[in-house]
Each structure stands twice: as structure tokens, then as C-alpha cells.
Amino acid sequence: MAVTQLDIELQGQVNRLVRSLRINGDTVALAADRSYRARISVPSSAASVTLVATLADGSAQVRRLLLGHSAIPAAPL
Amino acid sequence: MSTAQQSSASRNAESVDPSPMSAAIGLAMAGAIGFALTGCGSSGGGDAPPSAPEEPLGPAISVQSVTILATTDSATALSITGTDDASGRNASSPNGTSHQTSFALGSQLPSDPGRTGRALHLGFDLDDGDSPHHLDCIINPPHDQVVDSDPVRFKARRHLVERSGLGASWDEIEAAMGVSHAEAVDALLAGLRQTHHQGAPYFLGEPILSWRERGRLSQQARDDLQDNINDWSRDLRRWWHQEMLLTPSPLTERLVLFWHGVWTSSLSGTPYPHLMYVQNQTLRQWGTVNFAELARRLPKDPAMILYLDSDSNVKGRPNENFARELLELFSLGEGQDYDEADIPEIARCFTGYGLDDHFNYRFKTSDHDDGEKTVFGQTGHFTGDDVIEMVLAKRRCAEYICEQLFDEFISGPRDNTLIGDMTDLLHPSYDLVPVLRMLFTSNAFTNTAGYGTRMKSPVELVIGTFRRVELDWSYDDSPWTILWRTGSCDQDIFYPPNVRGWPRGTDWVDAKNFLTRRKQAKHLGWYLENRLPPHLADGLQDLLLSINPVGSIDTRSLKFHYRTLLLDPAYQVN
Known part of the structure; x- marks a missing residue:
């Protein structure tokens, strides 16, 4: 058996100061209850996910996930 | 609380240990992993009346569940189980090639690790009984781990943020790391602002008196007014420094500073700092968008008119100052695509571009020479506006910019x-x-x-230090201190050394100046070392230096580490 594709899906919420949320550059839709759901493809043996929340005053909150796995061979750089 | 302090409080809401308030919020958020406590305990954003009951402000971003989705090349029973912190609910996948298991992140996890909290390690085992695989997910990884995860990308994004802005912070670098270089550039450009981030300087409501009105004041009132003007001039410089520190678009302020050094004017030539504020805002409004629009406005800018004596450029007595600098320094370059004979003719075109008694732009028809002029080989009854269009039509103007x-x-x-x-x-x-x-x-x-081949300007050196380590300048000694820091390194904003504007590159440094810059880095090190957020300990050298240090770096403690990094010659460049 070989894992040919691996994704992770994050589900969560942002607070009321957040005007928009981007994950790895893509804008994520925010529901009325300020929840979000985003699927991220894990492209190689190591990947990172950057969440950028833009607040009402234009400033940003940046959070990061690092992913590493042994399921899929590393893609060439 | 000042704007700077508010910003500091907002930043520190996530950079200190959770307060009782944040702990309470954390309990209220049980079952969720939060990433931050932005604006914790405040109404934040100003979008709700202070008296209205509000729900507690949770983390800016929280993750409540993680779902692992795996596709296999053949039908199999794949079990996906969580390890470490991810020991929440899990389920075996059915037979098939698509497998999906959700993990609700439970209350056994810290409710709000925040960026400065501990890293969360989520482990997932994927096992079909034959060839097990493992997936690690680290939330809030230490900075050195971020660098190690992709050092080439880290250095590239750091270079982009550092060169285009005012000191690269972790937030700025990591936001750029999440996207391609081109997307990171697009984000910088999309963030350009045509207005300042903070409010306008407080003194703008103070009336501007004409010289005649000032002359009618008592001596005491005149002295008081001059004292006020001196304070406002100082506070205008502080205001711009603060804008540089707080802006979400450092590239905007770099461009404003850039134009301030190209189309130069100075506080020393203006009776009221209001005029330099107006010019500063013009640079921001048009210098981030369109050069032609900027070039059309600055000849009529009151501070520019005063700085280059346009007010005394009148019919029969042309003053060539503005005409010469327009060609030599503002648009074409010395001796480029014009003749010396063009300068007096252009000066005639700009006659009458003056000011009224209260220092507003006014075209004075009686002072304007409306005779024929020959400019760039063309003859006509040109005005200054016509000259600007003729300059803009030259490809050399675009090349010079x-x-x-x-x-x-x-x-x-x-x-x-x-x-x-x-x-x-x-x-x-x-x-x-x-x-x-x-x-x-x-x-x-x-x-x-x-990388590391460009000398930082003093503003980049000083303001950049505060921004890199996310500290507010209100921590600094006094209102004057930051002005002294940049001024002592020969960049006193709003007071450029001459009409040629600010030096660039290695021109910033001579033997004396280099020692002063190093001394300032040392002072900043002393002043800030005890205030460094602990979360900066990881990867501090990667954050602060564009290239390898020249000297040996003391890593005995965060304090020594920081100090020796700032003192290293490599800190002077980006």
C-alpha cells in the first residue's frame, strides 16, 4: 500500500476582530458564526501552513504549522 | 493611552504569560486550540460601544479539529490514530482507497498556546498493518525550526521583507513564507496605503497666522507661538517615526522616505510644520501610486515653494532654484536630456507659483511671465504645468525615476x-x-x-530594530531619544542635509559615522535587551542578520546573544 495523497483539513474559528483569513495565500471563507474550514494538500515530506488573519486595523496575526510525514516521497525542490 | 502604547498592549497581549483575564477566556474556550489572544479583554477594533455587553474575546484564530484525509493506491483498511497532543477522538477508516479521520482537539490541550506559548505536537499514525506512516503537525513551531524547515525560502522572504520595509519581524517573514515570492510581492503592493495608519498630528487644527498677523501679537504671544511651533516640529518628526513603527505597510513609509529624499524639502525652510505634514501626505498619497500625479502636485506644494524660493520667482526677476532642481535632481538627472539654456526659460514658466498670506498655494497672475519661452526646443507661452507635462513626456524622466x-x-x-x-x-x-x-x-x-550588500539607512537601522523585535518606541527614554538616535547617524527626518536629499548605500558611512552607528546599535542593545520577548530566543541570529556575523557571537544568554548580534558589523547591512 502506498499513500498517494495526503491532505489535512482544519476547522476552527476566528474572533470578531478578524476581517479576513488567508491560509497559504488563499482567502478562506468565514461563516456567519466566524467559523472556517480549510483543506490543505501536503505536497511533500515536509510542508508548512501559514495562517494570516487580517484584523480591523489592518494589522495581521500570523500563525504557522509545520508538517512532516513519511508517507509520500519528498518532491524535488 | 497613546496609539503607540495601545499597539504595544495589543502586541504584548500575545507576548506575555496569560493574565487572569486571558486564563478566564481560555477556560471559556475549552475544547479549542487558540493561536492568539489579540486585544484580549478589550473591545478592540472600536466596532462595539464600550457599554454594550460583549462576549469574551477569544483567540484571533483557533483550530477546533484536524481531519486527516489520505488516498491510497489500493483498497485497504487504514487506521489513522492520533499521538502526542492529538490523542482526541479517532476512528478507523473503512476499506477503500479514501480514508478520513477527524480529531476533535480536546480540552486536555492548552486552550490558548498563542504564538509565544509552547509548540503543540500533533502526531498521526497511518497504519494498514503492513507499512506504517507517520505525520507530524507542529503548531507554533519554534522559530529556528521554521528556518530549518526551508532555509532557502526563509532567507529569500526575509530579504524581500527587509529590503522593501523597515526591519523584518517574524510575523512579516512568516506571512511571506506561506506564499510564493511573486505572491508575497503582490501582498506587499496590495498593502500600499495612500493615507497614514495613525491619526493626523494633533496640532493641525492650530491656525496658521500670516507674518502680518504674527507681527500684531505681543512679544510674549510671539514667543509662545514660536515655542509651540518648535514643539510641533519635534512632534511632527515623532509622528512620522511612529507611523513607520506602527504602519501595517512599511513599504509605504519607505516610499514616502524615498520621495522625501528625491523631491526634497525641509522643516528648516517652513514657518509652520503643518506645511511639511501636507507634503508628507502628498508623498504618501501619490508616491505610492503614480509619479506623474506626484510631479504635477509638488511644484505647487507650499513647503516646496518655500524651500526652493519659488515665491520669489517673479516676472522680470526669475529665480532658477526650482527649475534647476526640477531637471537635475527631481526628474532627469544632471546634464541629462536638457540644455543649460532650458533652466532660465523653465524658471520663467514657473513665475507666479507662489503663496497667499497663510501659506496656501496661489497662482499670482501679475507675477507670471506670460511671454514666449523656448523649452526643450519648443517655443510657446508655457506655464509651469506645461513644463511638467513636457518633462513627463521624456523617456529619460521615467528612466531617472x-x-x-x-x-x-x-x-x-x-x-x-x-x-x-x-x-x-x-x-x-x-x-x-x-x-x-x-x-x-x-x-x-x-x-x-x-543579500547583506546594502547599507541600512539610519532610519532602517533604528526603526528597524524596534520593528524586528516587536517593541514599541514608547519604551525608549524620552520623546527626543529616537530623534537623537537617527539624527546622530545623520538622518534627521524632515531635515535632509541639502537639496540632494539623503545619501544612499555606502555614502551613509564614513569613519566617524560608522562608529556612531555602532554606538547607537550598542545603546539599543543595552536599552532593549531586558525587554526582549522570550519567544525571540529561537532563531535570533536568523532574524537579525542578513549574512553571517563577522565576529564571534556570545550565546550565553539571550541578553548577550542579542547584544553581540547588534554590535556585529553584519547588522549594519541588509
Whole structure:
């Protein structure tokens, strides 16, 4: 058996100061209850996910996930 | 609380240990992993009346569940189980090639680790009983781990943020790391602002008196007014420094500072600092968008009129100051695509561009020479406005601006091919954003050989230090201190040394100046070392230096580490 594709899906919420949320550059839709759901493809043996929340005053909150796995061979750089 | 302090409080809401308030919020958020406590305990954002009951402000971003989705090349029973912190609910996947298991992140996890909290390790085992696989997910990884995860990308994004802004913080670098270089450049350009981030300076409501009105004041009132003007002038400089510290778009302020050094004016030539504020805002409004619009406005800018004596440029007694600088320094370059004979003729075109008694622009028809002039080989009854259009029509004008942008953001020997391509893009629309995009995505900019080859300006050195380590200047000693820090290194904003504006590159440094810059770095080190957020301990050298340090770095403690990094000559460049 070989894992040919691996994704992770994050589900969560942002607070009321957040005007928009981007994950790895893509804008994520925010529901009325300020929840979000985003699927991220894990492209190689190591990947990172950057969440950028833009607040009402234009400033940003940046959070990061690092992913590493042994399921899929590393893609060439 | 000042704006700076508010910002500091907002930043520190996530950089200190959870307060009782945040702990309470954390309990209220049980079952959720939060990433931050932005604006914790405040109404934040100003979008709700203070008296209205509000729900507690949770983390800016929280993650409540993680779902693992795996596709296999053949039908199999794949079990996906959580390890470490991810020991929440899990389920075996059915037989097939698509497998999905959700993990609700439970209350056994810290409710709000925040960026400065501990890293969360989520482990997932994928096992079909034959060949097990493992997936690690680290939330809030230590900074050195972020660097190690992709050092090439880290250095590239750090270079982009550092060169285009005012000191690269972890937040700025990590936001850029999440996207491609081109997307990171687009984000910088999309963030450009035509207005300042903070409110306008407080003194703008104070009336501007004419010289005659001032003359009618008592001696005491005149002295008081001058004292006020001196304070306002100081506070205007503090205001701009604060804008540089707080803006979400450092590139905007770099461009304002850039134009302040190209189309130069000075507080020393203006009776009221209001006028330099107006010019500063004009630079921000148009210098981020379109050069032609900027060039059409600055000849009528009151501070510019005073600085280059346009008010005394009248029919029969032309003053060539503005005409000469327009060609030599503002648009074409000395001796480029014009004749010496054009200068007095252009001066005649600009006669009558003056001010009223309260220092507002006014075209004085009686002072304007409406006779025929010959400019760039054309003859007509030209005004100054006509001259600006004639200058803008020249490709050389666009080329000159591109040369200046290259020198500002790349430095070193000019890449004439790149400058030629930028010129083609800039002329004749003079839209700046496409040109900046070309500049920041060019090989000349991204080439790793260019890392650490550009001398920081004093503003980048001082303001950048505060921004890199996310500290507010209100921590500094007094209102004057930050002005002294940049001024002692020969960059006293609003007081450029002469009409040629600010030096660039290695011109910032001579034997005396280098010692002063190093002394300032040392002072900043002393002053800030005890205030460094602990979360900066990881990867501090990667954050602060563009290139390897010249000397040995003391890593005995965060304090020594920070101090020796700031004192290293490598800190002077980016």
C-alpha cells in the first residue's frame, strides 16, 4: 500500500476582530458564526501552513504549522 | 493611552504569560486550540460601544479539529490514530482507497498556546498493518525550526521583507513564507496605503497666522507661538517615526522616505510644520501610486515653494532654484536630456507659483511671465504645468525615476537591462505598482549574492530594530531619544542635509559615522535587551542578520546573544 495523497483539513474559528483569513495565500471563507474550514494538500515530506488573519486595523496575526510525514516521497525542490 | 502604547498592549497581549483575564477566556474556550489572544479583554477594533455587553474575546484564530484525509493506491483498511497532543477522538477508516479521520482537539490541550506559548505536537499514525506512516503537525513551531524547515525560502522572504520595509519581524517573514515570492510581492503592493495608519498630528487644527498677523501679537504671544511651533516640529518628526513603527505597510513609509529624499524639502525652510505634514501626505498619497500625479502636485506644494524660493520667482526677476532642481535632481538627472539654456526659460514658466498670506498655494497672475519661452526646443507661452507635462513626456524622466528606485531598493552597480525594462513599463503612464513589482521580482533583487550588500539607512537601522523585535518606541527614554538616535547617524527626518536629499548605500558611512552607528546599535542593545520577548530566543541570529556575523557571537544568554548580534558589523547591512 502506498499513500498517494495526503491532505489535512482544519476547522476552527476566528474572533470578531478578524476581517479576513488567508491560509497559504488563499482567502478562506468565514461563516456567519466566524467559523472556517480549510483543506490543505501536503505536497511533500515536509510542508508548512501559514495562517494570516487580517484584523480591523489592518494589522495581521500570523500563525504557522509545520508538517512532516513519511508517507509520500519528498518532491524535488 | 497613546496609539503607540495601545499597539504595544495589543502586541504584548500575545507576548506575555496569560493574565487572569486571558486564563478566564481560555477556560471559556475549552475544547479549542487558540493561536492568539489579540486585544484580549478589550473591545478592540472600536466596532462595539464600550457599554454594550460583549462576549469574551477569544483567540484571533483557533483550530477546533484536524481531519486527516489520505488516498491510497489500493483498497485497504487504514487506521489513522492520533499521538502526542492529538490523542482526541479517532476512528478507523473503512476499506477503500479514501480514508478520513477527524480529531476533535480536546480540552486536555492548552486552550490558548498563542504564538509565544509552547509548540503543540500533533502526531498521526497511518497504519494498514503492513507499512506504517507517520505525520507530524507542529503548531507554533519554534522559530529556528521554521528556518530549518526551508532555509532557502526563509532567507529569500526575509530579504524581500527587509529590503522593501523597515526591519523584518517574524510575523512579516512568516506571512511571506506561506506564499510564493511573486505572491508575497503582490501582498506587499496590495498593502500600499495612500493615507497614514495613525491619526493626523494633533496640532493641525492650530491656525496658521500670516507674518502680518504674527507681527500684531505681543512679544510674549510671539514667543509662545514660536515655542509651540518648535514643539510641533519635534512632534511632527515623532509622528512620522511612529507611523513607520506602527504602519501595517512599511513599504509605504519607505516610499514616502524615498520621495522625501528625491523631491526634497525641509522643516528648516517652513514657518509652520503643518506645511511639511501636507507634503508628507502628498508623498504618501501619490508616491505610492503614480509619479506623474506626484510631479504635477509638488511644484505647487507650499513647503516646496518655500524651500526652493519659488515665491520669489517673479516676472522680470526669475529665480532658477526650482527649475534647476526640477531637471537635475527631481526628474532627469544632471546634464541629462536638457540644455543649460532650458533652466532660465523653465524658471520663467514657473513665475507666479507662489503663496497667499497663510501659506496656501496661489497662482499670482501679475507675477507670471506670460511671454514666449523656448523649452526643450519648443517655443510657446508655457506655464509651469506645461513644463511638467513636457518633462513627463521624456523617456529619460521615467528612466531617472527607475534608477533612483534601483539605487534605493537594490543598491550596488546598476542593472541597465532591468532599468530599461522598468522604464518601458513606467513610461508614459508613470504607474508605480507594476514597476515596483518588476523590481522586487527581478533577478537583480532576488539574487542571493545581493543579500547583506546594502547599507541600512539610519532610519532602517533604528526603526528597524524596534520593528524586528516587536517593541514599541514608547519604551525608549524620552520623546527626543529616537530623534537623537537617527539624527546622530545623520538622518534627521524632515531635515535632509541639502537639496540632494539623503545619501544612499555606502555614502551613509564614513569613519566617524560608522562608529556612531555602532554606538547607537550598542545603546539599543543595552536599552532593549531586558525587554526582549522570550519567544525571540529561537532563531535570533536568523532574524537579525542578513549574512553571517563577522565576529564571534556570545550565546550565553539571550541578553548577550542579542547584544553581540547588534554590535556585529553584519547588522549594519541588509
